[in-house]
Amino acid sequence: xxxLVPISKAPDTTSKIAFTDGDSKFNEEGIQWxxxxxxxxxxxxxxxxxxxxxxxxxTVINVGDATSExxxxxxxxxxxxxxxxxxxxxxxSYVIAKEIAAYAADKxxxxxxxxxxxxxxNGSEVGGMLAEFMNLPFISLASKLEVTGxxxxxxxxxxxxxxxVEVKMPFVASAAKGMAEQRIPNMRGIMAARTKPLxxxxxxxxxxxxxxxxxxxxxxxxxxxxVDPENMDELVRLLHEEAKSI
Amino acid sequence: xxxxxxxxxxxxxxxxxSLEAAQYGVNVAAALGGEAVALxxxxxxxxxxxxxxxKKVLNVTDASVSASDPQKVVAxxxxxxxxxxxxxxxxxxxxxxxxxxxxxxxxSGAGLVTNVTSLPDTSNGFVVSKNVFxxxxxxQVNILSDEKIVSILPNAFGVKAGEGSATVESFSVDVSGxxxxxTVKEVKGGNSKxxxxxxxxxxxxxGRGLKGPENWGMIEEMAEILGATTACSRxxxxxxxxxxxxxxxxxxxxxxxxxxxxxxxxxxIQHLAGVNGSKVIVVINKDPEAPFFKAADYGVVGDAFExxxxxxxxxxxxxxANG
Numbered sequence: 001x002x003x004l005v006p007i008s009k010a011p012d013t014t015s016k017i018a019f020t021d022g023d024s025k026f027n028e029e030g031i032q033w034x035x036x037x038x039x040x041x042x043x044x045x046x047x048x049x050x051x052x053x054x055x056x057x058x059t060v061i062n063v064g065d066a067t068s069e070x071x072x073x074x075x076x077x078x079x080x081x082x083x084x085x086x087x088x089x090x091x092x093s094y095v096i097a098k099e100i101a102a103y104a105a106d107k108x109x110x111x112x113x114x115x116x117x118x119x120x121x122n123g124s125e126v127g128g129m130l131a132e133f134m135n136l137p138f139i140s141l142a143s144k145l146e147v148t149g150x151x152x153x154x155x156x157x158x159x160x161x162x163x164x165v166e167v168k169m170p171f172v173a174s175a176a177k178g179m180a181e182q183r184i185p186n187m188r189g190i191m192a193a194r195t196k197p198l199x200x201x202x203x204x205x206x207x208x209x210x211x212x213x214x215x216x217x218x219x220x221x222x223x224x225x226x227v228d229p230e231n232m233d234e235l236v237r238l239l240h241e242e243a244k245s246i
Numbered sequence: 247x248x249x250x251x252x253x254x255x256x257x258x259x260x261x262x263x264s265l266e267a268a269q270y271g272v273n274v275a276a277a278l279g280g281e282a283v284a285l286x287x288x289x290x291x292x293x294x295x296x297x298x299x300x301k302k303v304l305n306v307t308d309a310s311v312s313a314s315d316p317q318k319v320v321a322x323x324x325x326x327x328x329x330x331x332x333x334x335x336x337x338x339x340x341x342x343x344x345x346x347x348x349x350x351x352x353x354s355g356a357g358l359v360t361n362v363t364s365l366p367d368t369s370n371g372f373v374v375s376k377n378v379f380x381x382x383x384x385x386q387v388n389i390l391s392d393e394k395i396v397s398i399l400p401n402a403f404g405v406k407a408g409e410g411s412a413t414v415e416s417f418s419v420d421v422s423g424x425x426x427x428x429t430v431k432e433v434k435g436g437n438s439k440x441x442x443x444x445x446x447x448x449x450x451x452x453g454r455g456l457k458g459p460e461n462w463g464m465i466e467e468m469a470e471i472l473g474a475t476t477a478c479s480r481x482x483x484x485x486x487x488x489x490x491x492x493x494x495x496x497x498x499x500x501x502x503x504x505x506x507x508x509x510x511x512x513x514x515i516q517h518l519a520g521v522n523g524s525k526v527i528v529v530i531n532k533d534p535e536a537p538f539f540k541a542a543d544y545g546v547v548g549d550a551f552e553x554x555x556x557x558x559x560x561x562x563x564x565x566x567a568n569g
Contacts, residue, residue: 011379013496013497013515013516013519014516017379017382019383037497092357093348093358094352094357094358097348098352116344119379119380119519120378121378122360122376122377122379122380123360123361124339124344124348124360125347125360126348128316128344128346128349128351128352129348129349129351129352131316131349131352132320132348132349132351132353133352137315137317137426137427137428138317138345139428140341140344140345141341141345143490143491157341157491159256159261159263159340159442159444160435160440160442161433161435162433162434162435163430163432163433163434164430164431164432164433164434165314165428165431166428166431167429168427177483177490177498178490209351209356209389209391210357210359210387210389211388211390212386212387213373213385213386213387213388214385215378215383215384215386216383216384216386217382217384218522221540221542221543222543224542224543224544224545225543225544226545226546226547227544227546228546229546229547229548229549229553230556232553232556232557233563235528235544235560236557236560239526239528239544240564240568243525243543243544245504245526246561
C-alpha cells in the first residue's frame with residue numbers, strides 16, 4: 001500500500017502567541033516548531049501501522065520553505081520512508097491542497113491521510129480540497145481506520161455520534177483523536193532519518209484565494225472572583241444574577 | 247448579491263449549528279442587499295428557518311445527499327447556487343461544514359474561510375474574523391475570489407429566534423452520475439439526547455483531580471441537574487477514564503459554551519486554548535496556584551469531593567425554586 005501523509009509545521013503547543021509587523025505577521029521569534037499533532041500523532045502513526053502490518057511505503061509531503069525541514073526529518077525519524085517538500089510559502093489552504101494534488105496526481109497513492117486540522121490555523125480545509133482536486137472520496141474526522149484488501153472501514157465522528165463508513169481505495173481521510181497513539185522516535189529512527197530521501201520539488205504556481213490581513217489577541221480576562229467553598233449557594237446566586245449563565 | 251445557506255439535519259431536524267448559520271446568512275444578505283436562501287438536506291421542519299429570518303428554503307429530499315457523501319452535497323449546492331445566483335455560501339463549521347465546504351471551494355474556486363466569528367466587513371474587500379492558534383488569537387482574512395464561502399464557528403453568534411415561517415420548496419438534484427463508493431454501514435449514538443460539545447451552552451468538565459473514573463458520578467449528576475454536557479481534560483481521556491470525544495482542549499474539541507465548570511483541572515495552556523471562548527468559566531481546584539484561576543471568572547479553592555456535592559445541592563435547590 002502506498003500512503004501519502006501531508007504534514008504541516010506548527011508552533012509547539014506551549015508557545016506564547018504574539019504578532020509582529022503591525023500585527024500582520026506571526027512572531028516566530030523563539031518558537032519551537034513541531035509536526036502538527038493531528039498530522040503526526042494520528043495520521044502518520046496510523047499510516048506507519050498499516051504499512052508495518054501489510055507492507056508498502058509512507059511518503060510525507062510538506063508545502064513550505066526550507067525552515068520546514070527539521071519537522072520533516074522528525075516525520076522520517078518516526079518511520080516514514082521518504083519525504084517531499086514543495087518549495088513555496090504556504091499562503092492558504094487552497095495553495096497547499098493544490099500543490100499537494102499537483103505532486104500526487106500521477107504517483108498512484110492508495111491512501112492520503114492527514115490530520116483533521118492544524119493547531120495553528122484551525123482550517124480543516126486541506127483534506128477536502130485535496131480530495132476534490134484529486135477527484136477522490138473524502139472521509140472527514142475519522143477516529144478509526146481499518147483496511148482489508150482494497151476496502152477501508154472508518155469511524156467518522158459527527159456531533160454526538162459516529163458513522164461507520166466503508167470506502168474503496170484510493171481515498172482521502174482526515175484523522176482525529178483515537179485513530180492512533182503518539183509515538184516517540186528512537187535513536188535508530190533519528191539516525192536513519194538523516195539519510196532518508198527528502199526531495200524538494202518546485203511549486204506548480206497555485207494562487208491563493210484568501211489573504212491574512214491582521215491578527216489580534218483576545219482581551220485579557222478580569223481577575224477571578226473567589227467564592228467561599230462552604231457557600232455554594234453564593235456561587236449559584238452569582239451565576240444566576242451576575243453572570244446570567246444559568 | 248444572494249447568499250446560499252447550507253442547512254444540515256440530525257434525525258430529520260435542522261441542526262442548531264445550521265440555524266445559527268442561517269441567521270448569519272440572513273444578516274450577510276441584508277448587509278449586501280441581496281436575498282438569503284437556505285438549502286436544507288432532508289429536513290422535516292425546514293420552516294423553522296423562518297424564525298431566524300429566512301424566507302425561502304430549497305429542501306433536498308434524497309437521503310443519499312448527505313454529509314457522509316460530500317460530493318453529492320457539493321453537486322446540490324452548485325445547482326442551487328446557480329439557480330439563485332449566489333455569490334456567498336454559508337456553512338456552520340461543524341462536521342458537515344468540515345466535510346463539504348473545502349470540496350466546494352476546490353470545485354468552484356471560491357475562497358473559503360472557516361471558524362468565522364464576525365460578519366463580513368466589505369469596506370475594503372470581504373474581510374471576516376476567524377479564530378486561529380486554537381482560540382489563542384484571532385485573524386482578519388480577506389476573501390479574494392468573486393465567490394466566497396464562509397463557515398461559522400458554532401456558538402460564536404448564538405441564535406435569536408423570533409416569529410416567522412419560511413416557504414419550503416422541494417429541490418431535486420440529479421446525483422445518479424456521482425459514485426464516490428462511500429457506504430454508511432452503521433450509525434452509533436446519533437439519537438442521544440445529550441447536546442454535543444461544540445453546540446453545548448453548559449459544560450461540566452473534570453480532570454485528574456478526580457483521582458479515578460469511579461468518581462465521575464458527581465460530575466454526571468451536576469450535568470444532569472443543569473442539562474449540561476460532560477467533558478474532560480486530555481490526561482483523563484488518554485488514560486482511558488473518559489471517552490476521547492469528551493476531551494476538550496487544543497488537540498481535542500474546542501468549545502464556546504455560556505458556562506464552563508472545570509473541576510480538578512489545573513488549566514494547562516493547551517486546555518485553555520480549547521475552552522477560552524467560554525463566556526463564563528468557573529474553576530474548582532484545591533490548589534490555589536492552579537493556572538486555571540487566572541483564566542476563570544469565578545473560582546472555588548477547595549477539595550472537589552467536598553465542594554461538588556455541596557454545589558450539586560445548591561444547583562438542585564436553585565432548579566427547584568426557578569423551574
